[in-house]
Amino acid sequence: MAPISDVREISNLAYGFIASKVLFAALNAKIFDMLAGGPRRLSDLQGETGIGGNRLETLLTACVSLGLIEDGADGFANAPACQQYLVSTSPLYFGDYFRFQIDRQLYPLLLNLDKALRAQAPASVYDVMENPEEADYFTRAQHVGSLGPAAVIQKQVDLTGATRLLDVAGGSGAFSITLCRRFPTLHATILDLPNVTRVAERYIAGAGLADRIRVLSGDALSTTWPGDQDVVLLSYLLSAVGGPAIPRLFQLSYAALRGGGTLLVHDFFVDDDRRGPRGAALWFVPFLFNPEAVSFTPAGLQDKIRAVGFRDIEVRHVIPGLTRLMVAWKPG
Ligand SMILES: C[S@@+](CC[C@H](N)C(=O)[O-])C[C@H]1O[C@@H](n2cnc3c(N)ncnc32)[C@H](O)[C@@H]1O
Known part of the structure; x- marks a missing residue:
């Protein structure tokens, strides 16, 4: 800019x-x-x-x-x-994302940004998940917000033949549902907080995929992840957790994947020179309420992913100016 x-x-x-x-x-x-x-x-x-x-x-x-x-x-x-x-009747409608997540939850949180900068507002975007009604609003909003990037990513990755996807912090299941529809052999596990997996179950049932997608309730940093996965997906999780948790999530992903498996990281990324893009740079701001959260670049994350043992790392743009997909391979 x-x-x-x-x-x-x-x-x-x-x-x-x-x-x-x-x-x-x-x-x-x-x-x-x-x-x-x-x-x-x-x-x-x-x-x-x-x-x-x-x-x-x-x-x-x-x-x-x-x-x-x-x-x-x-x-x-x-x-x-x-x-x-x-x-609201349009197939591309995503007004509920703005209504329920941005207007109802995010902007009220941002009224305390000055305090947060001085570590006087100990809060997180995800504090709302402790309240079942707010978790419901957040997750319904996220569902319509994530269907767009999920539709892009299902064209960017080839999961032909994959049978097990672990969707860590999978929210409503927008990604699991989209990927299972696209790849008929795929089964998914959505790991997320209990008030969120309740909502995910509704979407999974609504999609008629209850026989292929299951939920696992818990904190991604303390729950045991199921192993032998073909694919691990981390979508919009790294921006929310603290910096020290990022390498740990990569290690957990590496351990959960079979040899030859694929790690998919979808999130906001600022450019390596940290001069933008504006949308991604702004989106890291609500997460600074968590004192350990960091804003990251493709090069920064690639180093951390490689340090864990992943290879053949690629980065693709998903929502222009906002999100990217990092694809990494676990040597088999
Ligand atoms: C922005 S939403 C994204 C949901 C989904 N990955 C997607 O892209 O549609 C972030 C999700 O991370 C979940 N989350 C945040 N911290 C978590 C943690 N420590 N353990 C499990 N889930 C977590 C939230 O509950 C929320 O569902």
């Missing part, structure tokens, strides 16, 4: 929170759903949202200013991206 030179760029960053809240409020009020069938007038939307005239007009004006909706001759209409990704 080039250094900014215009004061308006500072303002854009400073007011970004208002823009985010406008997006979340529009999602929560189901504005994008109401416009899914075509343009509608303010008076029509007032009745359906139950939001008083001036307030709704102010919210919609903000939405128009952000490009989320258009104000045309026939009334308000969804912008193309909102029609595709923020209408």
Whole structure:
């Protein structure tokens, strides 16, 4: 990112929170759903949202200013991206990720960022998992958020013939479900915290994969991992744990894999020169509430993976500017 030179760029960053809240409020009020069938007038939307005239007009004006909706001759209409990704009946919908995880859980946590920087806010993004209702919200949000990268990764790896996948911190099972659908011989074990595996069981049953995906409840750092795996997947786990836990997770992965098995690490990565990309650099910030958490680069993690004994390490981009997949092979 080039250094900014215009004061308006500072303002854009400073007011970004208002823009985010406008997006979340529009999602929560189901504005994008109401416009899914075509343009509608303010008076029509007032009745359906139950939001008083001036307030709704102010919210919609903000939405128009952000490009989320258009104000045309026939009334308000969804912008193309909102029609595709923020209408709840769309197959590509992921608005619940923003509603339940970012608006409900992450941004309230970030209100304490100043304290966290001074180690006065001992908390973690994953503290919410101790509360069954919040774990449910988080995991439902993560499910719709992870289906996109899972769809990319199932095309980037060839697991033909693999029969055992250990999905460590597997959340809802978005990755296990996607990979089991793609590779018919594959069976998966999802290891995650108890309030999360309860939710995963719902998704596994809903996908009709209860005979191929099982759950194992526990803390990944203290639960015994099943061995003789063809594939171990760590998706969005390393960013959450402390720095010292990362080599330990690689050692546990190495021990759980059979010779010739594959380690898949999917996570946020900043570039080796640590100058971006912005999305990944920002995503490490909520994790600094954990005093031991670290932001990592591909080169940094490759060294740690190699030190454990893995070879043939490759890195691929998954969500552009945000996440990457590291693939490593255990010599057989
Ligand atoms: C962002 S979610 C990602 C879930 C899944 N891997 C995916 O990519 O969709 C991170 C997951 O890590 C789990 N997690 C965090 N720390 C953990 C630990 N120590 N042991 C087991 N699971 C953990 C959380 O419960 C959560 O489900």
